Amino acid sequence: MRYVSTRGQAPEMDFAGVLLAGLAADGGLYMPQSWPRFSAGELKALRGLPYPELAAKIIAPFAAGSIEYIDLLAMCRRAYANFAHKAIVPLVQVDTNLYSLELFHGPTLAFKDMALQLVGHLFEHVLARRGEKVRIVGATSGDTGSAAIEAVANRKNIDITILHPEGKTSEVQRRQMTTVKADNVLNIAVAGNFDDCQDLVKAMFADEPFRAEMNLSAVNSINFARIAGQIPYYVYAALNLGAPEREVAVAVPTGNFGNILAAWAAKQMGLPIAKFIVASNRNDILTRFLDANDMSVKTVEPSLSPSMDIGVSSNFERLLFEFQGCDAALTAKTMADFRNSGKMAVEAPVWQAIGHQFKGYRLDDAATLKEIARFYAESQYLADPHSVIGLAAGRDCAPVGLPVIAAATAHPAKFPDVIEKAVGSRPPLPPHLSDLYDRKEIFTRAPADLHAVETLVWNFANRNQNA
Ligand SMILES: Cc1ncc(COP(=O)(O)O)c(C=O)c1O
Numbered sequence: 457m458r459y460v461s462t463r464g465q466a467p468e469m470d471f472a473g474v475l476l477a478g479l480a481a482d483g484g485l486y487m488p489q490s491w492p493r494f495s496a497g498e499l500k501a502l503r504g505l506p507y508p509e510l511a512a513k514i515i516a517p518f519a520a521g522s523i524e525y526i527d528l529l530a531m532c533r534r535a536y537a538n539f540a541h542k543a544i545v546p547l548v549q550v551d552t553n554l555y556s557l558e559l560f561h562g563p564t565l566a567f568k569d570m571a572l573q574l575v576g577h578l579f580e581h582v583l584a585r586r587g588e589k590v591r592i593v594g595a596t597s598g599d600t601g602s603a604a605i606e607a608v609a610n611r612k613n614i615d616i617t618i619l620h621p622e623g624k625t626s627e628v629q630r631r632q633m634t635t636v637k638a639d640n641v642l643n644i645a646v647a648g649n650f651d652d653c654q655d656l657v658k659a660m661f662a663d664e665p666f667r668a669e670m671n672l673s674a675v676n677s678i679n680f681a682r683i684a685g686q687i688p689y690y691v692y693a694a695l696n697l698g699a700p701e702r703e704v705a706v707a708v709p710t711g712n713f714g715n716i717l718a719a720w721a722a723k724q725m726g727l728p729i730a731k732f733i734v735a736s737n738r739n740d741i742l743t744r745f746l747d748a749n750d751m752s753v754k755t756v757e758p759s760l761s762p763s764m765d766i767g768v769s770s771n772f773e774r775l776l777f778e779f780q781g782c783d784a785a786l787t788a789k790t791m792a793d794f795r796n797s798g799k800m801a802v803e804a805p806v807w808q809a810i811g812h813q814f815k816g817y818r819l820d821d822a823a824t825l826k827e828i829a830r831f832y833a834e835s836q837y838l839a840d841p842h843s844v845i846g847l848a849a850g851r852d853c854a855p856v857g858l859p860v861i862a863a864a865t866a867h868p869a870k871f872p873d874v875i876e877k878a879v880g881s882r883p884p885l886p887p888h889l890s891d892l893y894d895r896k897e898i899f900t901r902a903p904a905d906l907h908a909v910e911t912l913v914w915n916f917a918n919r920n921q922n923a
């Protein structure tokens with residue numbers, strides 16, 4: 457499989473190249489040259505497989521030419537071996553046609569583990585073969601950070617710097633990042649919001665000499681390997697609900713647009729998904745776009761679902777590329793105009809085609825609290841403040857009669873204050889995190905300034921080299 461940049465000015469690569477490169481050299485995002493297709497018969501043959509095997513079969517065509525199937529399967533088995541639920545991604549029925557796909561049974565209690573546990577193994581495998589070392593830089597609004605650190609802490613040939621917006625994650629989320637003891641991990645608390653962190657990461661990639669000297673790599677969903685690792689659970693869930701004979705809808709709590717893009721990729725591969733419901737909090741740029749072709753950047757407001765407090769959704773560029781007929785020059789121009797003006801409206805037929813498949817939904821904080829309490833009272837289902845927005849979106853927006861897969865993206869124990877406000881009690885952390893509040897935190901503070909952050913990354917890299 458070969459990969460091309462959405463902006464058309466970067467070299468084509470194979471999967472291993474894309475994994476290590478993260479962001480394309482022209483600032484675009486890598487996309488497969490074509491989508492692998494599974495026939496109805498091939499999809500049916502996946503039903504009932506253990507999750508790691510299903511995942512390996514779905515990811516294999518993306519890695520073809522880079523990673524042997526036998527190695528990929530072994531990595532999938534190792535990646536999901538320490539999940540807390542035997543099904544890995546249990547599908548829980550919450551209402552007549554509403555199903556919660558629990559993606560939070562990995563070590564850091566969020567859906568990020570689904571891809572990042574595998575990506576950690578992929579990095580180690582590819583780097584060992586090439587005899588290279590990478591320096592990962594990543595941005596987090598709360599969950600990617602700890603999942604990435606957990607996936608690569610103490611691995612050879614990798615060091616990792618994670619930027620989080622100071623004071624804007626939950627305490628559990630912050631401590632999950634800052635209490636990991638590993639010489640190859642640097643946490644930076646940035647005086648800014650998630651978009652500042654994400655912009656700093658992209659700016660480090662755009663700084664060609666710095667990128668080359670550090671051999672930078674990415675763990676955010678700008679890295680296509682992340683998207684690939686998020687496709688299999690939609691296949692698993694839809695097969696369990698009767699696909700490929702029966703259509704389904706998906707409802708996904710959305711921020712950077714990576715998770716719902718993975719569902720859309722599953723459709724390109726043959727899965728019959730009739731509707732994609734994009735569920736946002738008050739930071740609703742995507743909902744505004746889907747409602748009125750108005751993608752205008754607004755100041756990010758803190759909410760009770762901090763991981764979705766994102767102003768600009770990176771992966772929307774991938775969808776735009778596809779809906780603009782894979783015209784990289786047009787995508788590059790649209791993105792440049794967006795960057796310069798802070799506004800985007802696409803051609804009417806493109807907007808209509810997107811709207812045919814995607815529907816926006818939003819919940820503010822007050823409604824989020826009400827919905828947590830309501831699902832708890834009516835279905836005895838306790839959802840975290842992100843997952844509940846997906847559940848409410850699925851209930852309110854799905855086409856009549858279709859089963860809806862609502863992505864449950866985080867464990868309620870990551871947000872004890874919100875859950876207490878909604879239902880009056882605090883969910884306990886699982887045993888492996890029960891002493892989280894007693895662990896020592898280590899992190900460095902920095903302004904949202906490229907030079908300041910690059911200096912920290914450079915010093916960290918050289919400290920490791922001299923050690
Ligand atoms: C718990 C949780 N829900 C939803 C999201 C949004 O997912 P995406 O960025 O893939 O749209 C995130 C962060 O990405 C998250 O951590």
Ligand SMILES: N[C@@H](CCOP(=O)(O)O)C(=O)O
Pocket residue numbers: 595596597598599600601675676677678711712714763764
């Ligand atoms: N919500 C994310 C933000 C980064 O998203 P990613 O999927 O692009 O890594 C987080 O929790 O950090």
